[in-house]
Amino acid sequence: MSNAPIDKLKEWSKQGHRNVLGDSLVMLAAERPEMCTVTADLTPTARLTGFRDTYPDRFFDVGIAEQNMIDFTAGLAVEGVLPYAVGLAAIVPMRPAEQMRVTLGYMNLNAKVVCIEAGVRFGPLGNTHYAMDDIAVVRAIPNFTVISPSDPLQIYKTIFAIADHDGPVYVRLTGGPGFPVMYPEDFDFQIGKAIEYKEGSDVAFISTGSMLGAAVEAANTLEGKGISTRVVDMHTIKPIDTDMLDKVFAENKLVVTVEEHTPIGGLGAAVAEYKTGFENTPKQVMASLGDKFQKLGDYAFLLKENGLTAAGLANLAEANF
Amino acid sequence: MGNNNTVEFIQEKCAVMRRDVIEMGYIAGGRGAHFGPALSSIEIMASLFFNIMNHDPKNPTMPDRDRFVQSKGHACLSYYSALIESGYIAKDQKSTFKQDESILSGHPSRNIEHGIEISSGSLGNGFAVACGMAKAAKIKKENHKVYCLVGDGECNEGIIWEAAMNGAKNKLDNLVAIVDRNGVQLAGKTSDIMDVDLVALWKAAGWEVLVLEDGNDLPSILEALEKMKNSKSGKPHAIIANTTKGKGISFMEGSINWHARVMNKEQYEQAILELESN
Ligand SMILES: Cc1ncc(C[n+]2csc(CCOP(=O)(O)OP(=O)(O)O)c2C)c(N)n1
Numbered sequence: 001m002s003n004a005p006i007d008k009l010k011e012w013s014k015q016g017h018r019n020v021l022g023d024s025l026v027m028l029a030a031e032r033p034e035m036c037t038v039t040a041d042l043t044p045t046a047r048l049t050g051f052r053d054t055y056p057d058r059f060f061d062v063g064i065a066e067q068n069m070i071d072f073t074a075g076l077a078v079e080g081v082l083p084y085a086v087g088l089a090a091i092v093p094m095r096p097a098e099q100m101r102v103t104l105g106y107m108n109l110n111a112k113v114v115c116i117e118a119g120v121r122f123g124p125l126g127n128t129h130y131a132m133d134d135i136a137v138v139r140a141i142p143n144f145t146v147i148s149p150s151d152p153l154q155i156y157k158t159i160f161a162i163a164d165h166d167g168p169v170y171v172r173l174t175g176g177p178g179f180p181v182m183y184p185e186d187f188d189f190q191i192g193k194a195i196e197y198k199e200g201s202d203v204a205f206i207s208t209g210s211m212l213g214a215a216v217e218a219a220n221t222l223e224g225k226g227i228s229t230r231v232v233d234m235h236t237i238k239p240i241d242t243d244m245l246d247k248v249f250a251e252n253k254l255v256v257t258v259e260e261h262t263p264i265g266g267l268g269a270a271v272a273e274y275k276t277g278f279e280n281t282p283k284q285v286m287a288s289l290g291d292k293f294q295k296l297g298d299y300a301f302l303l304k305e306n307g308l309t310a311a312g313l314a315n316l317a318e319a320n321f
Numbered sequence: 322m323g324n325n326n327t328v329e330f331i332q333e334k335c336a337v338m339r340r341d342v343i344e345m346g347y348i349a350g351g352r353g354a355h356f357g358p359a360l361s362s363i364e365i366m367a368s369l370f371f372n373i374m375n376h377d378p379k380n381p382t383m384p385d386r387d388r389f390v391q392s393k394g395h396a397c398l399s400y401y402s403a404l405i406e407s408g409y410i411a412k413d414q415k416s417t418f419k420q421d422e423s424i425l426s427g428h429p430s431r432n433i434e435h436g437i438e439i440s441s442g443s444l445g446n447g448f449a450v451a452c453g454m455a456k457a458a459k460i461k462k463e464n465h466k467v468y469c470l471v472g473d474g475e476c477n478e479g480i481i482w483e484a485a486m487n488g489a490k491n492k493l494d495n496l497v498a499i500v501d502r503n504g505v506q507l508a509g510k511t512s513d514i515m516d517v518d519l520v521a522l523w524k525a526a527g528w529e530v531l532v533l534e535d536g537n538d539l540p541s542i543l544e545a546l547e548k549m550k551n552s553k554s555g556k557p558h559a560i561i562a563n564t565t566k567g568k569g570i571s572f573m574e575g576s577i578n579w580h581a582r583v584m585n586k587e588q589y590e591q592a593i594l595e596l597e598s599n
Contacts, residue, residue: 039508042507042508044507045508063515064477065478067479090443091443122427124352124420124427126426128428129428296419296421296430298421
């Protein structure tokens with residue numbers, strides 16, 4: 001991998017995850033001649049214009065046809081091309097879910113599906129554009145790796161790391177313009193290996209995606225009240241890092257999972273599924289979008305409505321500690 | 322409501338609706354709006370709501386009302402403007418477009434009381450649902466029609482063709498699909514992204530097809546809809562309406578930059594000026 005582009009982090013944080021994706025794909029393509037990008041009429045939205053113009057022979061737009069995008073991607077992967085299919089998180093894992101299962105998953109193909117605007121960042125566009133269940137859908141497919149990076153540098157590292165990982169990967173990108181830089185300097189990123197962002201022995205926040213910022217802020221609030229709080233960046237949801245979970249279950253008194261997703265089948269569910277096999281594990285509460293369609297509102301409004309803010313997380317933890 | 326409105330009356334409604342689209346889209350501020358997709362479909366929407374469809378805004382659940390489905394749901398502003406100008410939605414709701422807790426979301430959300438039959442915004446589904454609604458009318462021996470607005474880019478979706486074949490198989494002659502062929506989709510020109518012969522495809526799927534040279538010309542769209550409404554072909558009907566994306570605002574017409582976008586004050590003022598001088 002090329003050196004971490006530290007000089008770009010400020011700009012990326014301002015622009016949001018789409019630009020990080022678009023720029024990272026161009027950088028990756030320079031190093032991996034077998035790599036290509038496939039999309040379904042989303043070129044400007046997913047910031048792929050630069051890729052298209054730089055590598056026109058390695059860029060394919062299948063039209064507004066997400067099922068076709070996945071199977072076309074599968075065909076490329078079967079023949080040893082390294083395809084990155086880019087789509088909307090609200091549409092892609094759901095509409096071609098069966099294609100993802102029987103072509104990418106079943107044949108364990110080396111193809112990557114990267115989706116923008118996961119969670120409720122699309123706010124005013126309404127429920128058709130919220131991705132609240134994508135982790136659940138893809139996590140249920142054998143062979144798939146599911147990653148939700150937490151900040152600009154981690155997105156960049158994910159895009160590179162999955163190129164070296166043989167098998168189908170789903171990447172869900174969260175965090176709109178202004179999402180915080182959590183890793184200002186180069187750090188060690190490994191698929192499946194969670195990062196202990198902050199140590200603490202009472203409460204443990206386990207978060208995924210751009211929720212990390214709010215979790216860290218909530219942890220600081222709790223520390224101010226004398227509650228020692230650990231924060232785990234669980235960027236890889238499948239396979240989940242059970243070593244890290246063992247440590248949390250042994251050392252913490254309350255687990256709070258934090259995700260921009262339904263409580264059904266996401267990060268919280270993955271943690272609970274593992275936890276259920278052990279006696280004497282701490283209580284777990286899930287901060288999530290709930291099992292419901294959302295009211296209309298902008299991103300900040302929806303996060304607040306669902307308690308996915310630093311204050312909401314701190315309150316939830318305190319009430320259950 | 323419906324029938325009896327003169328072309329002049331509907332033409333005036335089109336002008337008001339265009340203004341509604343610009344105003345609501347501007348009110349959305351940084352949240353942006355799909356201006357181009359709404360503006361290409363104004364004449365189609367006005368023809369349906371002010372002439373062709375049998376409906377009553379005072380009685381939105383009237384069983385024999387004609388149904389409308391906006392399958393290209395991102396063009397919701399043309400739908401909302403038709404609902405506002407025909408009385409399903411109060412005019413003062415305009416300022417709530419895309420605001421927190423508003424009913425006017427960036428894609429239509431089912432709300433019968435306000436004239437919205439079907440939630441849409443995920444392309445392809447609305448049209449396939451419209452086929453089911455047309456079949457239901459036949460099962461229930463009801464005589465109303467189902468009208469559905471489809472995008473030309475939306476026709477890239479496989480579900481469109483699965484549903485079109487099923488519609489023909491079920492002889493849904495009570496269903497009229499209007500394809501808003503504005504020639505531009507999200508990332509570029511439809512001819513660059515997926516260059517297909519839409520007329521041949523709809524015909525091959527078993528539909529009666531009528532091509533409209535100018536789908537922004539009110540008399541021709543009215544005539545086409547009237548013709549399809551009364552057709553005795555026994556097949557479902559498709560009107561392929563050649564339109565202009567962003568119709569009516571010079572800097573939006575045919576542009577891929579106005580598919581969805583934030584409008585600034587200067588652009589707003591110029592757009593209003595252009596509408597007023599027409
Ligand atoms: C299933 C699905 N895929 C992708 C999108 C994103 N999207 C919204 S509008 C659009 C382009 C639609 O083009 P067209 O049907 O030609 O309608 P127009 O905007 O030209 O009226 C796309 C790709 C979506 N809303 N739904």
